[in-house]
Amino acid sequence: MRPLRLALSVVSAAVxxxxxxxxxxxxxxxxxxxxxxxxxxxxxxADSLRALAARVGLRxxxxxxxxxxxxxxxxxxxxAEQFSSITPENAMKxxxxxxxxxxxxWEKADQVVAFAKKNKQLVRGHTLVWHNQLPAWLSSDGTTTxxxxxxxxxxxxxxxxxxxxxxxxxxxxxDVVNEAFDDNGQPRQTIWYKAWGGTGYxxxxxxxxxQADPKALLFYxxxxxxxxxxxxxxxxxxxxxxxxxxxxxxxxxxQGHLSTQYGYPDLTNxxxxxxxxxxxxxxxxxxxxxxxxxxxxxxxxxPLAPYAQExxxxxxxxxxxxxxxxxxxxxxxxxxAYSWVxxxxxxxxxxxxxxxxxxxNPKGQYEVLQQALALxxxxxxx
Ligand code: XIL
Numbered sequence: 001m002r003p004l005r006l007a008l009s010v011v012s013a014a015v016x017x018x019x020x021x022x023x024x025x026x027x028x029x030x031x032x033x034x035x036x037x038x039x040x041x042x043x044x045x046a047d048s049l050r051a052l053a054a055r056v057g058l059r060x061x062x063x064x065x066x067x068x069x070x071x072x073x074x075x076x077x078x079x080a081e082q083f084s085s086i087t088p089e090n091a092m093k094x095x096x097x098x099x100x101x102x103x104x105x106w107e108k109a110d111q112v113v114a115f116a117k118k119n120k121q122l123v124r125g126h127t128l129v130w131h132n133q134l135p136a137w138l139s140s141d142g143t144t145t146x147x148x149x150x151x152x153x154x155x156x157x158x159x160x161x162x163x164x165x166x167x168x169x170x171x172x173x174x175d176v177v178n179e180a181f182d183d184n185g186q187p188r189q190t191i192w193y194k195a196w197g198g199t200g201y202x203x204x205x206x207x208x209x210x211q212a213d214p215k216a217l218l219f220y221x222x223x224x225x226x227x228x229x230x231x232x233x234x235x236x237x238x239x240x241x242x243x244x245x246x247x248x249x250x251x252x253x254x255q256g257h258l259s260t261q262y263g264y265p266d267l268t269n270x271x272x273x274x275x276x277x278x279x280x281x282x283x284x285x286x287x288x289x290x291x292x293x294x295x296x297x298x299x300x301x302x303p304l305a306p307y308a309q310e311x312x313x314x315x316x317x318x319x320x321x322x323x324x325x326x327x328x329x330x331x332x333x334x335x336x337a338y339s340w341v342x343x344x345x346x347x348x349x350x351x352x353x354x355x356x357x358x359x360x361n362p363k364g365q366y367e368v369l370q371q372a373l374a375l376x377x378x379x380x381x382x
């Protein structure tokens with residue numbers, strides 16, 4: 001790949017994001033500087049993904065691990081400089097925030113929110129209602145529980161109110177409900193489905209989240225919505241039914257976990273049809289995995305695979321850029337060494353799914369994103 005050569009000057013967040021010529025935190029002309037100096041605005045390169053995306057009003061995000069923020073210097077610097085939105089990869093999941101019933105442990109999630117504030121980033125809250133990563137006291141498998149139906153309903157309501165209120169004003173988009181449908185387009189038979197005797201929990205979850213923070217954008221989030229088929233159709237029908245019931249749903253998140261072993265999806269059609277319902281859309285968890293060596297999980301078996309991966313990354317970002325309703329594009333992490341893919345997709349072994357390599361050096365996949373953004377000056381501003 002030819003590296004993209006753009007001006008490497010360092011600019012302030014205020015200049016790029018606000019389009020202003022004054023620096024945030026600088027004193028107005030003629031004013032006496034006060035004794036307590038405000039902290040300087042964050043700086044990042046003019047050819048960073050976030051600076052380029054800001055020119056069309058797109059937020060470019062990443063999932064982060066709070067244990068690495070502050071402890072791994074290179075990781076921390078990239079997270080701050082390249083991205084204008086942050087998703088805690090695991091830190092806001094129910095198992096993390098309430099492992100012991102009635103005792104909240106918000107520290108790690110709070111740390112992510114503080115990092116975002118410091119670096120002028122917005123937060124995608126992930127996720128309130130899911131069948132995975134539930135605390136053991138609630139369910140070990142997402143489909144069975146020792147609690148009664150009424151208790152399940154009560155704990156979900158409390159969970160949503162407590163968590164959304166805790167982060168009120170700090171979360172831009174919430175993934176309120178995650179992965180409620182299976183690949184056959186059937187509602188998953190989760191503890192939520194069983195307690196409600198149907199998908200009615202989805203409407204309740206959105207209503208509660210909206211009451212707890214009326215300003216947050218509320219999303220339904222799922223994978224394989226990128227492809228037209230029974231799953232995407234089922235979610236589309238569900239969203240229309242929520243709208244008919246005047247449920248406060250504002251967006252649909254396309255996770256975007258892609259693999260070169262499948263053809264590139266008809267993402268544009270699907271983004272467009274959901275957007276045509278008057279919703280925002282977002283790419284929320286993008287990675288592009290490929291078959292790799294079991295003894296070197298981020299080394300593609302096929303030396304040409306990175307070119308296919310670059311094409312998938314570029315087209316996915318361009319599909320979002322082309323649509324005003326597509327408000328954020330979030331790769332699921334950035335360094336191959338920290339990706340969930342090699343541990344999750346092992347038959348066959350897949351990996352090399354992110355835009356930085358194991359040493360946190362940018363790959364060709366990073367450069368195609370940079371190029372797509374650099375060439376997007378004609379894209380609609382959002
Ligand atoms: C994954 C995380 O990346 C892993 O660290 C964790 O072990 C399992 O969950 N869809 C989602 C994400 O909505 O929350 C998942 O994240 C990936 C699939």
